[in-house]
Amino acid sequence: MSDICKILIVDDEKEYRETYRIILESRGYIVGEAGSAKETLDILDYEYYPLVLSDIIMPDMDGLELLKEIKNRYDKSVEVIMVTGYGSIETAVNAMKMGAFGYFIKSHNPEELLIEIEKAKKIVNFQNQKIISINKKEGRRFLNQSKNPKMKEILNIIDTVASSNTNVLLLGESGVGKEVIAHMLHEKSNRSSMPFVAINCQAFSDNLLESELFGHEKGAFTGALDRRIGRFEQANGGTIFLDEIGEMSLNTQVKLLRVLEDKKIERVGSNKPINVDFRLIAATNRDIRREIKKGSFREDLYYRINTITIEIPPLRERKEDILDMINFFINLFSKELKKEIRGIDDETLEYLTKYDYPGNIRELKNIIERLVVLSKDGILRVKSTLEKTGKINSNNESSIIPYKEARRRFETEYILNVLKYCSNNITQAASIMNISRRQLFNKIIELNLKEHME
Numbered sequence: 001m002s003d004i005c006k007i008l009i010v011d012d013e014k015e016y017r018e019t020y021r022i023i024l025e026s027r028g029y030i031v032g033e034a035g036s037a038k039e040t041l042d043i044l045d046y047e048y049y050p051l052v053l054s055d056i057i058m059p060d061m062d063g064l065e066l067l068k069e070i071k072n073r074y075d076k077s078v079e080v081i082m083v084t085g086y087g088s089i090e091t092a093v094n095a096m097k098m099g100a101f102g103y104f105i106k107s108h109n110p111e112e113l114l115i116e117i118e119k120a121k122k123i124v125n126f127q128n129q130k131i132i133s134i135n136k137k138e139g140r141r142f143l144n145q146s147k148n149p150k151m152k153e154i155l156n157i158i159d160t161v162a163s164s165n166t167n168v169l170l171l172g173e174s175g176v177g178k179e180v181i182a183h184m185l186h187e188k189s190n191r192s193s194m195p196f197v198a199i200n201c202q203a204f205s206d207n208l209l210e211s212e213l214f215g216h217e218k219g220a221f222t223g224a225l226d227r228r229i230g231r232f233e234q235a236n237g238g239t240i241f242l243d244e245i246g247e248m249s250l251n252t253q254v255k256l257l258r259v260l261e262d263k264k265i266e267r268v269g270s271n272k273p274i275n276v277d278f279r280l281i282a283a284t285n286r287d288i289r290r291e292i293k294k295g296s297f298r299e300d301l302y303y304r305i306n307t308i309t310i311e312i313p314p315l316r317e318r319k320e321d322i323l324d325m326i327n328f329f330i331n332l333f334s335k336e337l338k339k340e341i342r343g344i345d346d347e348t349l350e351y352l353t354k355y356d357y358p359g360n361i362r363e364l365k366n367i368i369e370r371l372v373v374l375s376k377d378g379i380l381r382v383k384s385t386l387e388k389t390g391k392i393n394s395n396n397e398s399s400i401i402p403y404k405e406a407r408r409r410f411e412t413e414y415i416l417n418v419l420k421y422c423s424n425n426i427t428q429a430a431s432i433m434n435i436s437r438r439q440l441f442n443k444i445i446e447l448n449l450k451e452h453m454e
């Protein structure tokens with residue numbers, strides 16, 4: 001991407017975001033959306049947008065505060081055009097003094113906004129894109145060191161392969177940090193000033209995933225009211241991270257394989273090929289080889305995406321890192337929550353270093369956040385947290401797994417139990433379960449239960 005074409009729209013009102021998106025996409029811009037100032041800062045942390053279009057009046061942090069924070073973090077690498085519903089010259093002048101590129105009054109003709117954007121296009125200094133990735137590194141968003149031999153080796157591999165263009169497959173349980181590693185690979189690569197675009201394949205139905213990945217033309221299907229740029233196009237020049245690739249349907253796998261071979265995409269509803277230049281990082285917590293045997297993952301695609309495979313160990317197998325992680329997250333949350341933390345009591349430390357963390361780093365992170373929030377005197381105490389909540393990690397997202405995975409686990413356990421009860425007599429088991437013998441047999445194949453049947 002040699003031109004400014006990405007704009008992040010910030011407005012707490014969805015209708016306004018939609019309206020701007022339609023106008024801007026019709027002019028060929030790639031548009032991102034944020035519903036609040038905080039979300040904007042989170043997005044900018046991961047993805048580069050040279051231009052932000054921000055509303056001024058928003059709850060919590062308003063547009064002027066957001067402008068100040070963006071200028072603070074990114075200076076001239078990110079320009080901001082303020083949008084105001086009131087046309088108050090005073091606020092607009094204030095914003096310009098604070099470094100806004102320009103302003104636009106909501107009730108005015110959108111053509112004025114497009115002219116302002118065209119002006120910004122000429123000014124944004126692309127050389128400054130580099131500054132962002134340097135800032136990111138200094139920000140230490142991730143802990144990128146380890147005392148565990150296997151993890152050390154992985155960090156070495158990341159250093160070695162980051163600058164190459166090879167496809168990387170990341171394997172490991174949920175929460176071990178696959179997306180974090182993907183980020184590290186991107187930030188260490190010479191694509192770091194270009195976008196890092198992540199997409200969770202599990203979050204979309206089959207058709208939606210294709211339109212999300214490849215984009216679509218206006219009218220390509222019912223509900224496709226406008227042209228939409230897909231993630232591959234957004235990632236042009238940078239890295240695309242396909243999380244949960246094991247969940248992708250065979251149909252979409254065929255299309256992905258073609259894109260990997262040709263480095264060209266076609267938007268849904270169009271047969272015009274568009275060149276795309278990206279590095280692919282894929283991840284899954286499934287046993288892909290088993291999926292290949294079952295016929296639900298294409299072997300040729302597997303060999304395309306696994307040029308380098310990195311298997312990230314669960315946290316319980318790298319307990320020597322727990323202490324550093326605890327310190328890292330205490331630091332992170334005490335800064336974020338503006339709370340001084342002086343220490344951690346012995347009982348808590350023992351609990352945290354011995355615990356098995358089925359939700360891996362995500363769970364440890366959530367526990368520390370909880371302890372920091374609940375600490376009254378700057379000391380982290382499991383006991384008082386337990387007293388207050390009954391469970392240290394209750395209600396946190398780490399204990400929530402995707403629905404499909406929960407169903408798979410339930411079905412596996414349930415069917416194996418019934419089969420055991422019936423001494424593996426499939427007819428009898430099917431009759432107890434009130435399903436046909438054929439249905440049960442199909443489930444046994446689908447869930448790969450044969451090898452578990454004693």
Ligand SMILES: Nc1ncnc2c1ncn2[C@@H]1O[C@H](COP(=O)(O)OP(=O)(O)OP(=O)(O)O)[C@@H](O)[C@H]1O
Nearest residue numbers: 141142143173174175176177178179180361362365
């Ligand atoms: N090295 C690290 N330093 C700091 N935070 C980390 C690190 N690794 C993981 N985390 C944090 O742990 C959480 C889970 O990480 P991430 O999303 O990368 O895991 P994942 O393996 O991709 O999970 P899933 O398979 O569920 O998508 C995130 O909040 C992330 O910020």
